[in-house]
Amino acid sequence: MRNHPPSAPSSEESLALSPKFNEAGLIPAIAQDAETGEVLMMAWMNAEALAQTLATRQAVYWSRSRRELWRKGASSGHTQEVLDIRVDCDQDTLLLSVRQTGAACHTGRKSCFYRSVTDAESLDNRSAPPEAS
Amino acid sequence: MRNHPPSAPSSEESLALSPKFNEAGLIPAIAQDAETGEVLMMAWMNAEALAQTLATRQAVYWSRSRRELWRKGASSGHTQEVLDIRVDCDQDTLLLSVRQTGAACHTGRKSCFYRSVTDAESLDNRSAPPEAS
Numbered sequence: 234m235r236n237h238p239p240s241a242p243s244s245e246e247s248l249a250l251s252p253k254f255n256e257a258g259l260i261p262a263i264a265q266d267a268e269t270g271e272v273l274m275m276a277w278m279n280a281e282a283l284a285q286t287l288a289t290r291q292a293v294y295w296s297r298s299r300r301e302l303w304r305k306g307a308s309s310g311h312t313q314e315v316l317d318i319r320v321d322c323d324q325d326t327l328l329l330s331v332r333q334t335g336a337a338c339h340t341g342r343k344s345c346f347y348r349s350v351t352d353a354e355s356l357d358n359r360s361a362p363p364e365a366s
Numbered sequence: 367m368r369n370h371p372p373s374a375p376s377s378e379e380s381l382a383l384s385p386k387f388n389e390a391g392l393i394p395a396i397a398q399d400a401e402t403g404e405v406l407m408m409a410w411m412n413a414e415a416l417a418q419t420l421a422t423r424q425a426v427y428w429s430r431s432r433r434e435l436w437r438k439g440a441s442s443g444h445t446q447e448v449l450d451i452r453v454d455c456d457q458d459t460l461l462l463s464v465r466q467t468g469a470a471c472h473t474g475r476k477s478c479f480y481r482s483v484t485d486a487e488s489l490d491n492r493s494a495p496p497e498a499s
Contacts, residue, residue, distance in 0.1 A: 246491075248491060250483055265405055320479070322473055328405050328479045338455055340378055340379075345459075346459075349451065353417060354382065358381060359452075
């Protein structure tokens with residue numbers, strides 16, 4: 234038995250996976266590059282996406298715009314091999330450690346987080362889009 | 367003028383900050399340790415939290431449970447100095463690069479992501495809670 238603070242809610246120390254999906258049945262999933270630590274993207278999973286990700290070790294998300302399961306890289310080839318999945322203290326967010334093939338972002342950049350907020354109105358682009366071929 | 371693909375939606379290459387808040391007026395914000403790259407937590411910001419974070423360079427979130435602005439570390443002392451804020455391609459997620467004082471997680475651990483998903487039912491605890499004092 235593990236030593237944990239007596240006041241901790243069971244969900245914080247439990248070793249049972251019980252992800253908290255939101256009212257739309259979704260949970261946010263952050264994808265982080267396993268080698269560089271770079272945060273690549275955030276997307277959403279429903280229970281089936283999570284189950285398929287666990288079963289195949291390839292990232293599967295739920296596309297909110299297309300309203301369908303989205304096997305990352307199915308059309309682009311930019312797949313994500315999932316090396317580890319973490320869940321946070323209250324089990325309402327997932328963190329995936331992935332081996333990314335190609336670009337995680339649909340703009341062609343490695344990461345979706347290519348712009349830095351400089352003030353309340355402006356952004357600075359830290360990574361140019363790939364040249365049009 | 368920057369060279370970008372002609373088909374790119376303006377929100378993807380725009381240098382105007384226009385965060386997409388959800389129907390509850392919130393946007394997810396991922397906090398990453400600036401030195402180690404460790405993902406520490408994910409929380410939510412409303413427009414005011416983001417404005418205060420930008421103005422003070424200290425992380426301010428919106429507490430969904432308490433329904434109030436939550437200056438990280440105000441009671442615990444575990445503040446987050448914000449070195450950089452990134453926004454993703456469709457401007458619906460923020461990524462904060464922070465200098466974390468003490469533990470980011472309310473359980474006393476550095477990161478909220480201390481449990482690894484081993485299968486569809488089980489977790490493995492990778493970081494024990496601090497000893498009760």
